[in-house]
Amino acid sequence: MNTLTFDRPSEQAVNSTVDALKRSYGDRAITTHAIREQHSHGEGMQDAGMPDVVVFPETNEEVASVVKLCNQARIPVIAFGTGTSLEGHLKALYGGVCIDMSRMTKVLETNTEDLDCRVQAGVTREQLNADIRHTGLFFPIDPGANASIGGMSATRASGTNAVRYGTMRENILGLTVVTPDGRIIRTGTRARKSSAGYDLTRLYIGSEGTLGIITEIQLKLYGVPERISAAVCQFDELPNAVNTVITAMQMGIPMARIELLDSVQMDACIKYSKLEGFAAKPTLFMEFHGTDVYVAEQIEQMKSITADYGGSDYRFADKQEERTKLWKARHDAYWAGMSYTPGKQAFATDSCVPISRLAECIAAAKVEVDNSGLVCMIVGHVGDGNFHVQITFDPNDKDERARADKVAERIAHIAIKMGGTCTGEHGIGIHKLDALKVEHGEAVDVMRTIKKALDPNNIMNPGKTIPMQ
Amino acid sequence: MIEAWQSQIKAAAAKGDKLAIVGSSASALPAVSTIDTRQHSGIVEYEPNELVIVVRCGTPLATVEKTMADAGQMLAFEPPYFGAESTIGGVVATGLSGPRRPYAGSVRDFVLGTKIIDGKGDHLSFGGKVMKNVAGFDVSRLITGSMGTLGVITEIAFKCLPLPKAQQTRVFDLNAADAIDKMNRWYGQAHPVTATTWVGGRLYVRLAGAAPAVKTAVEKLGGEALENDAAWWADWREQKHAFFAGETPLHRMSCKSTAPPLDDAEQAIDWGGAQRWIRAPLHDGAKARYWAKQFGGFATTQSAGSARQFSTEGLDPALLDVHAKIKASFDPYSVFPGLEKSPLLQAGEG
Structure with missing residues (x-):
């Protein structure tokens, strides 16, 4: 039978690997409890599992040498960016070596003419944008957190701009990857057409550290648009807000961002981010990019759609500070939700469905939420058909936790039945392994075969992304 | 049909x-034998308001495009036909995109999901019908452009985009260097440019989108209007333009878009500068490859009438090793041709 296995390595193997790393890396190989704990989990759920040691390499060669050592000793390797993943990607299920990329933060080259750049994996998206601001270019992918580009590549991240600029998948030209046997390979080229052979770049993007460690990334950049205009429109009923989005997408209006917040989420955001002059109602946050004429035209088109669905007048945010405040409020939605329900914990679903099924899917999710009796908030990058239900529960109440899990599972299955996916952007990690099987059936077997072929000792982030059996 | 192909593959294995x-x-x-994808044809699912079309591999590209155009939509990567009978499965297997590629994306950017029969005869489904999906490895993109070496693509789900409401092509008399400069400058700006080609001393810039946006861009960019421009772009895409005629071999180079023009060469430039065509004797192929590598890309030589083949040319041993492992994962008995020629690969498989 085609299965993956991994046993926790012997204490002796772990100790000798840790000793070897300490000899080579000195104070860049750390075994203190505090540092190991910090590297044992992402954001969201507290499902920690500690690595035995955390190493801070500075070059591709150092990453390769750590991996080679681990491969020889059959010790797990888990790459760590900024620790903001949501699906338990970082939990060291079998202990092992955590490779923290935070010392690899060089922007290696910026080619303003070619609209691309090459960065080390530890560069964060905000650092990159600050670094290239003077060039008049920007990098659009913006998951809520200030994640590292390496982590964003490994999880195929997206964000509020994906509806216009795509996800990491569409914005990476090539990668440098350390393979499980400690070799350094380079995929893709500066050319926008991939070179000979298979599209390995796309295989490594989103592989969640299970096939290799991404150490450098060649990224596409974009010119800052001549005009950026953000607007907010509120609705009395959630379906009207959703149908507005569906119509806009079907008409092909090239929105840069279109984000939905339900009334509970909006209430939380108003309180947390001190948004003034808004009601706790279903709301769309929108942004338009282009030339003056083009943006004006997009806004006119959007206004006619929102009017048809009973939307409010628009509140515009054209100045940089106003826009920053608005989008910060959107990015802080998770923390707003946490502050709205003190003492609770929360996790978020991540369904994505074909755009025409979005209204139906959100309505069905809402029924599940209402039946659960739990406080839940809906927020989403609805232009892509992707939305999150943030489900809050009392961590000390087993019944609440069980109901929360049930709601999440049912929403994932509803989406899969509608031809969608259980995860549009957060990934599989350890939490969605069962849902992956429901969604992909036998195809998971081929994914497992690829994993076994490329990582025969199963040392790369074992137990994640691909179900072991 | 699927069952018959599965049996055929199992027997071959x-x-x-x-x-x-x-x-x-x-x-x-x-x-020894063939699987003719045209035996599995037809549109499985197309609701234009879903912005997704699901088609069987043997469906003629012309049928797919006509069906979508009737609903006001298109395959935005503008695939070339290279023959009236071209199938949609062939489009995905070869991974070929047309003039719109740098502006809209390539085939793989529009493939949302695929079904394939692998070398063990299993019929498998990857990806789906949604715009974003991070569930497991991105196998659909790995399959795109794999030239039939990993399995039979039986079904594909594509993302659809609305056809532009207005289109106009502007022509500029420019030398190659100035054309490259303009292509790159306009790429970074918000104009609705959807294709750029420089050939015969003239730069052709296609603008398409909402009518006011096209009108504004025409006023800003200048140039002369091109009559009957749709036909011109179709000819260019299909390599029926006069530049592609003749006996001298054609070298295609993919490079960074700002690479300078080659001196003293009969050349054409498209994809915003990222694709170059050189007409030169065969022995200049090595020169073209060297040049392309210098500018971050690679070159291939297209001799008249030759079919495109899966190539691993120029890949280093570590990359070839990864290729061999992927090939073996999908096609452990080497039922499908490809990747067995390189001695390095055989070493990698061992």
């Missing part, structure tokens, strides 16, 4: 035979 996958054109690869 048991006997150690090779199977070639063919669509509208004959495969150049050696094989």
Whole structure:
């Protein structure tokens, strides 16, 4: 039978690997409890599992040498960016070596003419944008957190701009990857057409550290648009807000961002981010990019759609500070939700469905939420058909936790039945392994075969992304 | 049909035979028998308001495009046909995109999901019908452009985009260097440019989108209007333009878009500068490859009438090793041709 296995390595193997790393890396190989704990989990759920040691390499060669050592000793390797993943990607299920990329933060080259750049994996998206601001270019992918580009590549991240600029998948030209046997390979080229052979770049993007460690990334950049205009429109009923989005997408209006917040989420955001002059109602946050004429035209088109669905007048945010405040409020939605329900914990679903099924899917999710009796908030990058239900529960109440899990599972299955996916952007990690099987059936077997072929000792982030059996 | 192909593949695997996958054109690869994808044809699902079309591999590209155009939509990567019978499965297997590629994206950017039969005869489904999906490895993109070496693509789900409401092509008399400069400058700006080609001393810039946006761009960019521009772009895409005629071999180079023009060469430039065509004797192929590598890309030589083949040319041993492992994961009995020629690969498989 085609299965993956991994046993926790012997204490002796772990100790000798840790000793070897300490000899080579000195104070860049750390075994203190505090540092190991910090590297044992992402954001969201507290499902920690500690690595035995955390190493801070500075070059591709150092990453390769750590991996080679681990491969020889059959010790797990888990790459760590900024620790903001949501699906338990970082939990060291079998202990092992955590490779923290935070010392690899060089922007290696910026080619303003070619609209691309090459960065080390530890560069964060905000650092990159600050670094290239003077060039008049920007990098659009913006998951809520200030994640590292390496982590964003490994999880195929997206964000509020994906509806216009795509996800990491569409914005990476090539990668440098350390393979499980400690070799350094380079995929893709500066050319926008991939070179000979298979599209390995796309295989490594989103592989969640299970096939290799991404150490450098060649990224596409974009010119800052001549005009950026953000607007907010509120609705009395959630379906009207959703149908507005569906119509806009079907008409092909090239929105840069279109984000939905339900009334509970909006209430939380108003309180947390001190948004003034808004009601706790279903709301769309929108942004338009282009030339003056083009943006004006997009806004006119959007206004006619929102009017048809009973939307409010628009509140515009054209100045940089106003826009920053608005989008910060959107990015802080998770923390707003946490502050709205003190003492609770929360996790978020991540369904994505074909755009025409979005209204139906959100309505069905809402029924599940209402039946659960739990406080839940809906927020989403609805232009892509992707939305999150943030489900809050009392961590000390087993019944609440069980109901929360049930709601999440049912929403994932509803989406899969509608031809969608259980995860549009957060990934599989350890939490969605069962849902992956429901969604992909036998195809998971081929994914497992690829994993076994490329990582025969199963040392790369074992137990994640691909179900072991 | 699927069951018949599954049996055929299983039988070939048991006997150690090779199977070639063919669509509208004959495969150049050696094989004992073939699977003709045209036997599995038709549109499985198309609701224009879903912005997704699901089609079987043998469906003619022309049928797919006509069906979508009737609903006001298109395959935005503008695939070339290279023959009226071209199938949609062939489009995905070869991974070819047309003039819109740098502005809209390539084939793989529009493939949302695929079904394939692998070398063990299993019929598998990857990806789906949604715009974003991070569930497991991105196998659909790995399959795109794999030239039939990993399996038979049986079904594809594509993302659809609305056809532009207005279109106009502007022509500028420019030398190659100035044309490259303009292509790159306009790429970074918000103009609705959807294709750029420099050939015969003239730069052709296609603008398409909402009418006011096209009108504003025309006023800003200048140039002369091109009559009957749709036909001009179709000719260019299909390599029926006069530049592609003749006996001298054609070298195609993919490079960074700002690479300078080649001196003293009969050349054409498109994809915003990222694709160059050189007409030169065959022995200049090495020169073209060297040049392309210098500018971050690679070159291939297209001789008249030759079919495109899967190539791993220029890949280093570590990359070849990864290729061999992927090939073995999908096609452990080497039923489908490809990737067995390189001695390095055989070493990698061992």
